Amino acid sequence: MNTDTDLHWHADDDLLAAYAAGRTHPPVTASVEMHLMGCGHCRSALAPLVDPAPLRGVWDRVADELQAPPRTRTERVAARLGLTDRDALLVAAAPALRGSWLLALLLCLLFSVTAVTQGEVRGGLAFLCIAPLLPVMAVAFAYGQEADPIWEITLAAPYPPLRLLLLRAVSVVVVALPLAFVAAPVLPGPPWIAGAWLLPAFACAALTLALSTWISVQHAAGATSSGWVAAVLVVAGPAQGHAVAVLAAPVLPVYLALGLVAAVTFWMRSDQLSLLRRTS
């Protein structure tokens, strides 16, 4: 008999309207909710009483989300590392993380390694020239009109350029550094020197960033790279075997100081990282 009542009783429109408007008392609300769970008839009777506008909006968003292109692997990795969807997309849109860039990076390192195995002197020179410039390339490839396929959108977006530049540069360095470490152990000299090149790398990257507040990132990277290669060649000039002297213990604090000064300069002038100035 009880089940009979359950099957044939239905909430009337007034009760449903009161429930939809939030006007029912708690025991009635509970009663209606329990009934709705098992009664398709009353669920359909309730539907016309609900404001359809927000529901249409939610459906549009559901359909958008389901039909959006699936996220790329890069975006998924970036998202897992704690970036928001928006940041992940911006990181992935830099060419630095494309296959071609990775391939070039690998070739570059391969070149260093083979050079080292073929001739210690010239190979060491090649490594010293290239390895510390990896982060500089990272910065150069990470930002700017030439590097960015969605540059116009980047320009118009209300997004801090400093954040974008650092975000992308870090994403490239994270990929580039482990590869450089593979090449480092073949460097001639004491074992600690394999890690010592990180200091000039830091100084060069910081210099590039600091310069980029005056000139374009690509030009800044070019200037820094030329300076570094020239320094290596000058040191190597008189005696070819001593190129590794650019990493000698007394010089290392100089790199550190240079890098820190450049980093502070960049930090203080980061508001000069004007996007509009560079396109004009």
Added chain:
Amino acid sequence: MEPREVPDAELVAALAQGDLAALRVLYDRHAPWLSVRLNRRCSDPDVVADALQDCFVAVWKESGRWRGDGEVAAWLWGIAVRRLISRLRAGDRTLARLTVRTPLSPEPTGAAARRAEPSAEERVLLGIEYGGLGDALGRLSPEMRAVVEATVLDGLTSKEAGRLLGIPQNTVKTRLHRAKAKLRQDLAGGIS
């Protein structure tokens, strides 16, 4: 319901084949009552809309988890209320958290008053007699009632109920314990 309508369970099965039209039908059928019920749990319409969106995206992606027995509506509600909880947690909008659910107009007049009062059928549905559990529920403090509703009616764990209500899990347990004692006491008094 018209007899020829596709049953909910078949629609859920069609989702696994990538049938977006089936999801649309499910949405039209269930989103209205889900939104009303979610609105009863959270006063911020934006959070409710987000939770509803998350719910149907989850239904689409995890339709394989539907075991094929029981009510689709109950399954949907289970997903929706948990999405609401995670939205509340993520958004950290303490103001948007569930407020005490009192009727908008506490003293309805005339015909509306009579309508808003529970009918005998409703009492039967809940297995409650007039002057029994229903009144006892009504006499609970709003805080205690919210805990009873979240745990007993919505089927949430004390942890989930705590998140929904914005209170610690232990408080949920304490309040539920007290509420049950109060209900027992009220019901015993009502019989005599």
